Amino acid sequence: MVDVDPSGVEQPLLRMRGIVKEFPGARALDGVDLEVRPGEVHCLLGQNGAGKSTLIKTLAGAHQPTAGEILIDEEPVVIANPVAALRLGIATIYQELDVVDGLTVAENIYLGHELATGGVSRRSEAARNTRKILDRLGHKEISPHREVGSLPAAGKQIVQLARALSRDARVVIMDEPSAVLDSEEVGNLHRIVRELTADGVAVVYISHRLEEIRQLGDRITVLKDGRTVAESLVVADTPTKELIQLMTGRTVEYAFPDRPGVAEDAEPVLEVEDLGLGTVFSDVSLTVRAGEIVGLAGLVGSGRSEILETIYGARRATSGTVRVGGKRLRPGVVDAAVAAGIGLCPEERKSQGLLLDEPVYRNITLSTFSRIARGGLLDEGAERAAAREQVEALDLRPAGVDRNARTLSGGNQQKALLARWLVHGCRVLLLDEPTRGVDVGARSEIYNLIRRLADDGAAVIVVSSEIPEVLGLADRVLVISDGKAVHEGPAREIDEHAVLDLVMEGSVA
Amino acid sequence: MSQRSALMGPALRMGGLVLALILLIVVGVATAGERFWSTGNLITVLSLAAVTGVVSIGMTFVITSGGIDLSVGAVVGLASVWASTLATQYAAEDYGWWVIPVTALAVGLVAGLINGLLVAYGKMPAFMATLAMLAAARGLAEIIAGRQTQIVDVEPFFDVFQARPLGVPTIVWIFVVVAAAGWFLLNRTTFGRRTVAVGGNPEASRLAGIKIKRHTLYLYGLAGLTAGIGAVILLARTTAGSSTHGTLLELDVIAAVVVGGTLLAGGRGTITGTVLGVLIFSTLTNVFVLNNLDSSVQAIAKGAIIVGAVLLQQWFASRERVSTT
Structure with a gap:
């Protein structure tokens, strides 16, 4: 089995074929292929939630794949636990x-x-x-x-x-090693990686920094939605723009709802002025009117999510003001924001949004059960009824409101969070990655829902890593790069390429 | 299908606890016969369970919210001492018997609120904040009492708390009422819902607009309040306040709550389970005492029950995960 390939190409050291990993209610990996050769730096690229960490954990023996094959020296292996991974020469x-x-x-x-x-x-x-x-x-x-x-x-x-x-x-997997380092230390890290590969060790390198990949990487595999969308591209032959497109672009076209346009005289509901958060972002100003959807486009780490969380008060702004309906919000106080009519659907649904072991209706009424209650006494009948109404309106499936939130798929969990703010009644809705982990079929539904909320008079901000999503859904777009808004304008007047150019300019500068 | 299994989980757990209690009762009847199975003994069991029981109700809330309160035993001691000083007793003679219980409750509440302030606003780990309170409250109790036992000599107080309405001692009634109120508070009020939500996912609760700091403050206040009630029961039962009252009570209380099925990690709490946990331990003690068995052996049995109950809980939890997916 140790024949050298007659074509002269080196035999891969590690190969993954068709790896699928299912978790209760979610498919984290859905057909990943990866081929790593000795002595190369193989970069793994993908958005948050694309499945990189699940893939790493599968290689490290922390997860067992539901389907698919892992081969080392072209021999199938089972990586039953972390010790087995180390014994096979895989270090993470x-x-x-x-x-x-x-x-x-x-x-x-x-x-x-x-x-x-x-x-x-x-x-x-x-x-x-x-x-x-x-x-x-x-x-x-x-x-x-x-x-x-x-x-x-x-x-x-x-x-x-x-x-x-x-x-x-023999294989060293490094998960965003440069994220914790300053630039001098990064240089040193790169030197070490090169020395390792010179000794024949293969390095699987995960990074969001595209210029770093360009300096260091030999080949690239791009993951999206748990799938390999491009395998073993040669770094030198692949323009950065193509890489970003592979990460953020659509594999399928979605139908976006019509944009009716915002009335000229629509009142500004949310006014953000010169908002800043330490070194994360600064001088962000934006106004969202009733019925308007504003999209924030930018790469991971550009400060998009932090902007939303700061508007919401989940992080305490170091400068600037947030006004809802003309009234200034106290910075860093979530319940003041909620009381003023802001709702947030956070990026990490499971850890930031849901009570996974509580029934769906209690998740939906989490912001409103006090209001539904009379004199401190819960009215679970009314809660169930309110939840059921939303479950039907949003076509949340399965429809039972008494099952635990854990059992829902990603798209339906997202609907439950939207339902929470629908019951509450929001003037401003902040949506962070609303279609992350939502399967393809349910996305259009979520888009329609967001548009309907805006049509009913809500001011909506959507953050998404997928540029076509932002452009297709929003009325107006802010392009965020390196903690700064580098562009603001109607979504119709800018295309994906222009956004990519802006994003790259910003991150180079 | 999944709805049924979601409902069967808690029912099964309760079933297990009831079964354990029945088993203990059978052992009691078999080994001690009439001495065990009599109204008098039953009331003794309940009277002795009352302090642990009442304090366990408050602890159920704290643990459900993902916290812990190690200071309850020391606070029981402090409240019992403070409510039985000569000054308090004179005041009780002058103004009425209620001065004693009100003092105990106030001391418990304030101690609990201090815990709450340290945990919620001082961002101290609950374990450390309440450990500090454990040490300080016990020390303060010793200073106040001068390491003396303070005999209570206020007749009207005993007229109320040693009475037996419907043949059942007042202190048992207090346990019953506190347990019922606790059940209602946890299952039927917004306070209870918040408690479960904060324990299940504090970040999600915060982002949904729940004021989790203020709620945490209230929770520790509640635990302190039940410790104050526990002190009143001890004063009534022993007729004296002492700085050693409630020593190691926190361990019995935590054991009863967790054995009852409340998750130590938070997010799920059950008052019914807590009451059953308390009854299991007090019945166990009673059976051992009636059979003149060594208290050391009893301690080992207690340890075994804790281990068994927690292992069973984990087994149920993992089964539930699988059956709902």
Whole structure:
């Protein structure tokens, strides 16, 4: 089986074929293919929620695929648990830098495979080996006896890399390693990655920074909606614009609802002036009128979600004001925003939006049960009725309001959140990635729903990573890049390419 | 289908608790016969369960919200001492017996609100804030009492709290009323709904506009209040206030709540389960005492019950996950 391919192309070290991973109520991976060769830097690209982390966890042995095949040296393998992954030579460096702060560098590196004789650790040998590995990584200055908690993020990353090398890893998976580093440290990281690959180690590199991928990567695989949409593109032959398009573009065309246009005399409902949040974003001003949908377009990390959360008071603005119907909101107070008639459907539905083990109707009435109640006494009958009405109007399926929210699919969970604000009655609706994790069929429904809300007089802001979605749905668009609004104008007058140009200009600047 | 299994989960859990209690009763009858199965003994069991029971109701709320209160035992001690000082007793002679329970309740409430302030607004981990209160309240109780037992000598107080309306002691009635009020508060009011929501997903609750800090403050206040009620019951039963009252009570209370089926991680709470948990432990104690068995053996049995109950709960929880998907 170890024949060299006659075409001269190197045999892949790791190959994934048709990987599917299903979770209760959701399909996180839906046919992922990936092929990694020894000595290459293989970049994995995709939006939040495209399935990258699920894919990594599958490789690291934390998840078992529902279907599909993983091959190492063209031999099918089962990665039953994290130890099995390490034994197969797959080491993963998570974004969260999972090191034990209270242990020394050497102890961290040999965590789980301690050098010991009869339970007594061979400290000097561990220290010696650690020194050797750190030397190889170009970090002689880190002492094996130093406590890891005292190291900066870059140092912790080195420790994780050293741990991978101590296991003789052949494939090192790095999940956004540069996100926690400053630019000088990033340069150093790149040097280390190049040295690793020169030794024949394959690196699977995940990053949102396109210029970084351009500098470092050999080949790219793009994921979208849990699928591989482009496999093993050669970095040098693929323009950045094409990559962004692959990540953000549509694979299927959706029908967007008509835009009736906003009446000239429609009153401004939401007025945001010079809003800023530390170094995340600054000087954001926008006005949304009744019946209008404003879209925020931008890449991950541009500050889109933070803008919504700051308007809502979930983050405390460091500058600027938010007014609803002319009345200024107290910054950083969510319940004041809710009382003023703002509703937020957050990006992370499960962790920020829903009570997963509570029935659907209680999720729908989470913002209103106090109002429905009489003198502090719950009226669950009225709650059920209000929820049922919305469930029918939104065609939420299955229709029962007593099943737990956990059992709903992504699209129906999103409908439940929209229903929450419909029951509440909102003047301003902030929607963060409303179609994330929503299957293709349900998207048009969600779009129609959002438009209907606007037609009923709500002022709506939509954030989406998918540029066509923003352009198709919104009346007006703000392009956000690097925490600044770089463009504002009617959605009709700008196309995807123009937005991409703006986004890239901004991120280069 | 899934609707039925969602309803069967809690029913099964309750069934398990009832079964455990029946089993204990059978053992009691088999080993102690009449001495166990008599009205007098039954009332003794309930009287001895009253303090743990009342405090467990408050704790059920705190744990359902994802918190913990380690200070309840010490607060019971402090409230019992404060409500039985000479000054309080003179005031009770002058103004009426109600001065004693009101003092105990006020002390409990204030201690609880301090816990709540530290947790909600000081952003301290509940474990540490209430651990600090445990130490401080016990210390303050010792200073006030001068490490002396304070005998209560206010007859009208005992006329009320040692009475037996309908043949059942007042302190048992207090347990019944507090449990019923707790059930109502948790299941039928916005306060209860908020408690479950905050415990189930604090971030989602916050983003839905629930004032979670203020609610957290109230929750610890409620736990302190039930500790105050517990102190009143202890004063009535032992006729004395002492800085050692309620020592290690927090452990019995947490055990009863968790064995009853309230999730330690928050998001699900059951008053019925808590009451059953309290009754299981007090019946266990009673059966051991009646059989003159070593209290150390009893402690081991208690440990075994806790382990068994939590393992069963986890098993139910994992089964529920599967059956609803």
